[in-house]
Amino acid sequence: MGKSDKKRILLKIGSNVLTKETNHISRGKIEDIACQIADLKGNYEFVIVTSGAIAVAKQFVQLESNGKEINVKQALASIGQPHLMRIYQESFRELGLLTSQCLLSYSDFKKEESRTNIKNTINVLVKNSYIPIINENDTVATDEIKFGDNDKLSALTASLLNVDLLIIATNTNGIYTKESMDSESAKTIKETSDINSLKNQIKSSISLHGTGGMTTKVEAAEIAQKAEIETWIVNGLADNFIVDAINKTSEFTKIITK
Numbered sequence: 001m002g003k004s005d006k007k008r009i010l011l012k013i014g015s016n017v018l019t020k021e022t023n024h025i026s027r028g029k030i031e032d033i034a035c036q037i038a039d040l041k042g043n044y045e046f047v048i049v050t051s052g053a054i055a056v057a058k059q060f061v062q063l064e065s066n067g068k069e070i071n072v073k074q075a076l077a078s079i080g081q082p083h084l085m086r087i088y089q090e091s092f093r094e095l096g097l098l099t100s101q102c103l104l105s106y107s108d109f110k111k112e113e114s115r116t117n118i119k120n121t122i123n124v125l126v127k128n129s130y131i132p133i134i135n136e137n138d139t140v141a142t143d144e145i146k147f148g149d150n151d152k153l154s155a156l157t158a159s160l161l162n163v164d165l166l167i168i169a170t171n172t173n174g175i176y177t178k179e180s181m182d183s184e185s186a187k188t189i190k191e192t193s194d195i196n197s198l199k200n201q202i203k204s205s206i207s208l209h210g211t212g213g214m215t216t217k218v219e220a221a222e223i224a225q226k227a228e229i230e231t232w233i234v235n236g237l238a239d240n241f242i243v244d245a246i247n248k249t250s251e252f253t254k255i256i257t258k
């Protein structure tokens, strides 16, 4: 089953966007995303990779540890994921948008049969107007929680589905030049195809709920570029950030194909 005439966007939403940099998941942000998808659905179809399961659980539970931090995070993800999906489902349904959940792990991308199944399942969902909402299967995926690889997951999914565009929503106006990053007027790198030059601009800082920082986003862009997919790194904290990026009325980083 092939793609429709609509442009397919893989939208990755980071924990900081979903919490609007607080300790609580923001229903308002999820509603903002739903509104934009409803506005754009005539011309675009969306597949979402969302973080936030751990962040949503942390807001109402503290777990006794068995000594390994990673197991606590996995347990938190297991508690938070159904809550996260409930908020997506309720907010999207208000606007007539249908949602579904897919939990994936890296090993799934290594097996040809699993790759085919992921592709076919998502194509059936999208063809039937369901928006697949993907997260890492954190119960089995320890590396993901350690390295913040929902960025990588989004790039692998984008490549597998051969989407037209990968949008990574984070808490900055894209990638800033290294020297301007901590100043009042951080300067966004607007467009480049040069991944190595971007790697030189990265600082080691990571935001409140984030995991991989900008490093994993640039690595994701590299994976997408190899699959000839353009990546946009946009500020998901702003209202209407997808529509504004498409209309070129916001500042963000475009990593174009070679």
Ligand SMILES: Nc1ncnc2c1ncn2[C@@H]1O[C@H](COP(=O)(O)OP(=O)(O)O)[C@@H](O)[C@H]1O
Residues within 6 Å of the ligand: 013, 014, 015, 016, 017, 148, 169, 170, 171, 172, 174, 175, 176, 177, 178, 181, 201, 202, 203, 204, 205, 206, 207, 208, 209, 210, 211, 212, 213, 214, 215
């Ligand atoms: N050159 C750069 N430009 C912008 N942000 C950068 C840069 N280098 C490092 N960062 C850090 O990357 C963070 C975004 O990644 P992360 O905290 O993992 O968020 P997310 O939850 O969206 O994945 C920014 O808040 C910033 O601290």
Ligand SMILES: N[C@@H](CCC(=O)OP(=O)(O)O)C(=O)O
Residues within 6 Å of the ligand: 013, 014, 015, 016, 050, 051, 052, 053, 054, 055, 077, 135, 136, 138, 144, 145, 147, 148, 149, 150, 151, 209, 210, 211, 212, 213
């Ligand atoms: N699977 C985890 C994702 C953690 C993660 O990668 O976070 P982020 O760096 O905000 O994309 C969760 O849902 O909490």
